[in-house]
Amino acid sequence: MFTLAHLSDPHLAPLPKPHWSELLSKRITGYINWQRRRRFIHDPAVLSKIVADVQRHAPDHIAVTGDIANIALPAEFPRGRDWLESLGAAKDVTFVPGNHDVYVQEAANYAARQWGAQMSDDDDIAGFPFLRRRGPLALIGVTSGVPTAPLLANGWLGTLQLAGLAETLNQLKTEKLFRVLLIHHPPVSQAGRSKALLDAPVLLRIIAAHGADLVLHGHDHLHMINWLNGPNGTRVPAVGVPSASAAPGTSKDAAAYNLYRIDGAPGDWQCEIISRGIAANGEVGEQKRFRLVG
Ligand SMILES: [Fe+2]
Numbered sequence: 001m002f003t004l005a006h007l008s009d010p011h012l013a014p015l016p017k018p019h020w021s022e023l024l025s026k027r028i029t030g031y032i033n034w035q036r037r038r039r040f041i042h043d044p045a046v047l048s049k050i051v052a053d054v055q056r057h058a059p060d061h062i063a064v065t066g067d068i069a070n071i072a073l074p075a076e077f078p079r080g081r082d083w084l085e086s087l088g089a090a091k092d093v094t095f096v097p098g099n100h101d102v103y104v105q106e107a108a109n110y111a112a113r114q115w116g117a118q119m120s121d122d123d124d125i126a127g128f129p130f131l132r133r134r135g136p137l138a139l140i141g142v143t144s145g146v147p148t149a150p151l152l153a154n155g156w157l158g159t160l161q162l163a164g165l166a167e168t169l170n171q172l173k174t175e176k177l178f179r180v181l182l183i184h185h186p187p188v189s190q191a192g193r194s195k196a197l198l199d200a201p202v203l204l205r206i207i208a209a210h211g212a213d214l215v216l217h218g219h220d221h222l223h224m225i226n227w228l229n230g231p232n233g234t235r236v237p238a239v240g241v242p243s244a245s246a247a248p249g250t251s252k253d254a255a256a257y258n259l260y261r262i263d264g265a266p267g268d269w270q271c272e273i274i275s276r277g278i279a280a281n282g283e284v285g286e287q288k289r290f291r292l293v294g
Contacts, residue, residue: 084118
């Protein structure tokens with residue numbers, strides 16, 4: 001039995017005080033949005049409770065699917081590193097970036113420098129897609145975060161990364177591991193075009209051709225499950241979690257995370273999902289539990 005915890009979109013708060021010169025970019029709209037709305041949603045006390053609950057369950061591995069940062073100020077990256085390190089050793093924590101982590105062009109470099117230990121493969125080599133083998137799992141990380149125009153939150157994987165992903169998924173077929181794809185943007189979403197993963201149709205074709213056992217994402221800040229087509233009539237669950245810092249009572253789901261208990265063998269995998277989240281009284285507890293696979 002292997003236990004994987006999945007949390008996403010911590011959006012660490014409070015926002016560090018920006019220098020005026022740092023706002024001469026898309027960051028200005030994000031800064032206004034933070035001051036007007038988002039700072040009332042992302043509560044560090046809520047995030048601390050969620051993380052404490054994750055730790056109490058002692059998962060074998062923790063996956064975080066993006067959006068540690070808010071407007072990708074330089075000061076958000078070392079703080080994000082401290083937060084990632086607080087979750088556990090880098091070998092036990094895997095991270096993929098979200099659109100808020102790559103809010104402006106230079107931010108991809110900040111992320112690589114500060115969070116590279118959680119975004120590298122089995123040989124500690126950085127780059128996307130990366131592959132980490134942990135117990136029966138193959139964790140495959142891709143980055144869908146790209147800088148966009150103001151007010152857009154699109155994702156983009158790109159031809160090179162998609163080709164690498166297809167090759168990785170194909171090669172893994174012989175290893176008989178439970179393949180978990182980590183991506184910030186959902187492959188399927190009801191959110192509008194302005195938030196969508198623009199090359200999702202290609203990703204869906206790759207999953208249909210090569211398969212995967214589980215896709216984990218964030219971005220929409222909601223509990224989500226969509227079943228994707230895999231090869232030979234199989235179906236692949238794509239599961240999203242709310243923001244790990246979302247205070248109860250806002251327009252999106254309150255902070256939660258999922259535990260996956262994975263057991264079995266190729267052709268006979270069993271995977272139970274346990275959602276744990278924060279209730280209106282501020283307590284973190286189990287919200288639902290069911291057999292996702294097997
Ligand atoms: Fe987010």
